[in-house]
Amino acid sequence: MKEETAIHVENLTKMFGDFTAVNAISFDVKKGEIFGFLGANGAGKTTAMKMLIGILTPTSGNADVAGFNVNTQPESIKKSIGYMSQKFALYDDLTVKENITFFGGIYGLTRKQINEKRYQLVEELELQEIVNELVSSLPLGWKQKIAFSVALLHNPKIVFLDEPTGGVDPITRRQFWELIYKAANKGTTIFVTTHYMDEAEYCDSVSIMVNGKIEALDTPKKLKEQFNAESMNDVFLKLARG
Numbered sequence: 468m469k470e471e472t473a474i475h476v477e478n479l480t481k482m483f484g485d486f487t488a489v490n491a492i493s494f495d496v497k498k499g500e501i502f503g504f505l506g507a508n509g510a511g512k513t514t515a516m517k518m519l520i521g522i523l524t525p526t527s528g529n530a531d532v533a534g535f536n537v538n539t540q541p542e543s544i545k546k547s548i549g550y551m552s553q554k555f556a557l558y559d560d561l562t563v564k565e566n567i568t569f570f571g572g573i574y575g576l577t578r579k580q581i582n583e584k585r586y587q588l589v590e591e592l593e594l595q596e597i598v599n600e601l602v603s604s605l606p607l608g609w610k611q612k613i614a615f616s617v618a619l620l621h622n623p624k625i626v627f628l629d630e631p632t633g634g635v636d637p638i639t640r641r642q643f644w645e646l647i648y649k650a651a652n653k654g655t656t657i658f659v660t661t662h663y664m665d666e667a668e669y670c671d672s673v674s675i676m677v678n679g680k681i682e683a684l685d686t687p688k689k690l691k692e693q694f695n696a697e698s699m700n701d702v703f704l705k706l707a708r709g
């Protein structure tokens with residue numbers, strides 16, 4: 468694997484019984500790239516992502532993630548990545564500060580490192596007013612921003628985001644993407660699934676999965692040219708929905 472390649476995937480496949488959920492997908496993600504992983508419901512995105520983060524064993528094929536192999540080194544992968552999904556985020560019944568401390572501990576940070584990170588996060592996200600509030604009392608957009616920052620606490624090389632902005636308004640989503648750009652500019656590789664096509668436009672590269680296969684993969688600009696489409700939404704409709 469080349470040094471500048473963050474993720475290298477080769478014929479990665481997952482079968483559930485006779486059903487092929489992920490069908491021999493192959494792609495590369497460069498270091499510091501924002502890689503959009505698109506597909507209609509049930510296309511196989513979550514299954515593919517679970518294999519890449521080392522929690523689901525592939526049926527066949529191979530992938531290297533942050534320099535580690537999904538088949539032989541899944542535990543090393545888990546330590547090198549951050550993960551955030553709509554379903555798994557923060558603890559509602561802990562305060563913002565307690566969540567940061569808790570997840571910092573899980574990621575193996577020292578008390579000093581956790582305190583430093585907490586001050587940095589409070590500053591960057593302007594959390595001064597809410598740091599001692601219960602997460603349950605915060606608007607969803609805030610929860611998402613804090614969850615993303617928590618996923619970056621241990622300076623992972625790659626962060627996997629599974630529909631991180633579901634259910635919030637376009638302005639809040641835009642603010643979330645500012646945080647994504649900031650992380651990518653610092654060299655963190657971003658692997659993101661989304662159903663929002665405006666967000667697909669923000670990615671450096673976009674892959675579109677249909678029935679377990681990657682049917683298209685390029686920059687948003689090139690995909691629009693290739694499909695003679697005005698927007699990523701048009702590309703998606705032409706491809707993913709037939």
Ligand SMILES: Nc1ncnc2c1ncn2[C@@H]1O[C@H](COP(=O)(O)OP(=O)(O)OP(=O)(O)O)[C@@H](O)[C@H]1O
Nearest residue numbers: 483486487488506507508509510511512513514515
């Ligand atoms: N553990 C499982 N056992 C059997 N089938 C599964 C299992 N997990 C997923 N599937 C099936 O594999 C297919 C792909 O599911 P997956 O969740 O990966 O899709 P997705 O693209 O992430 O969809 P969504 O956007 O709705 O999350 C679906 O048909 C799903 O029903």
